[in-house]
Amino acid sequence: MTELVVEAKALSKSFGDFQAVKDVNFTIPKGCIMGVIGANGAGKTTLLNAILGLSSFEGDLKVLGKDPRRQRTQIMDDVCFISDVATLPKFMRVSEVLDYVDNVHPHFDRSKAEGYLAKTNVPMDKKVRKLSKGMTTQLHLAIVMSVDAKLLVLDEPTLGLDILFRKKFYQNLLEDFFDGERTIIVTTHQVEEVEHILSDVIFIRGGEICFESDMDSLGTRFIELMVDPGNEDAAQALGPISRSKSFGKSTLVYQDVSRDELAKFGETRRLGLADVFVAVMEGEV
Template sequence: MIVQLHLALVMAIDARLLVLDEPTLGLDLLYRKQFYQSLLEDYFDEQRTILITTHQVEEIEHILSDVMFIRDGRITLQTDMDSLGERYAEVMVAAEYADAARAMKPLSERSVFGKSVYLFDGVERQQLQALGDVRRPSLADIFVATMQGSYT
């Protein structure tokens, strides 16, 4: 209840820049979704900027206009969401094309249902289509691939 009260107070502030650090921590799924919906409907307009820091990127991916990854105090990725979708691609590759996929130097590789899924940065979609089904990766998958190994 106290968390919900704090969130209501934050949203009552009339500021041009609103900075929220893990704003839905401690809330169940229903309240988290309501919070972000209310934030967009009741607070956001063209005159305001909302900066959200969170580890729950899958919750807010659909409302983002820009994204920034920070590691050890340094910006490792900063781009708008449209550019992110153009830059990164994920391909589910059958075993016979695995060597060709690895030759294109993917950022990451993982196994799903007996096939390998590769995440690429900056590789032309046309090249990737020859390997398999090309999709837009989730923001969480891009985060994991770009940060992999930095916390070991």
């Protein structure tokens, strides 16, 4: 049996009358890179906050076998996270931030962080207040990557970074951090960028998990068909989950219909994660 890093049963969270997370059940096994995809306000951050012990919730939730409500401190020995806003303390110098993390975190490797920073333009003696947004994020990522954590939670980690650094970051994440023993949860709007590193994906809408799959089967489960003229009715009869028109041709998206069957009516293509997301969201409306 696979070890579970996160285990949620009937997890809910309300803010007054608004239910941000509705009775959600899911598990995240050790060694996976889980993408959590959803529109703004879908409940992604609320869900992550519950996992990280940053907010109260109803239901049953275990992170590394511990209760985040009461055991945040112990959980943080083995969990790292970056939330979607710049949060590093502005009054500290870069070196002071490293000193502090080094002193309070049992699994922080300072020389590793300094190694990452040496490859950037982040100056050690400047205050965080004086750094650009990109530099602040680079510093935060360098810290997070230098903690020997069992679970890494990234909420929009590369927001505000240029494309070169974003690419390098995900590359580093795979090469240096991820080793199959560790687990990563990542949310982002730049779906295309994380697509190739994810092993599993969850779609969230209105506080509910509306879709979950591993990435391998995603390619076979979702197929786009550009229908040859004359085959429209036959193709429609197979029950596409979404449809659009491009270059004068109907483009239909199917879930769990075999590729051989679809190939009779036109050209088939596997869908990217972003397109799957759009198709699933539209298909459910």
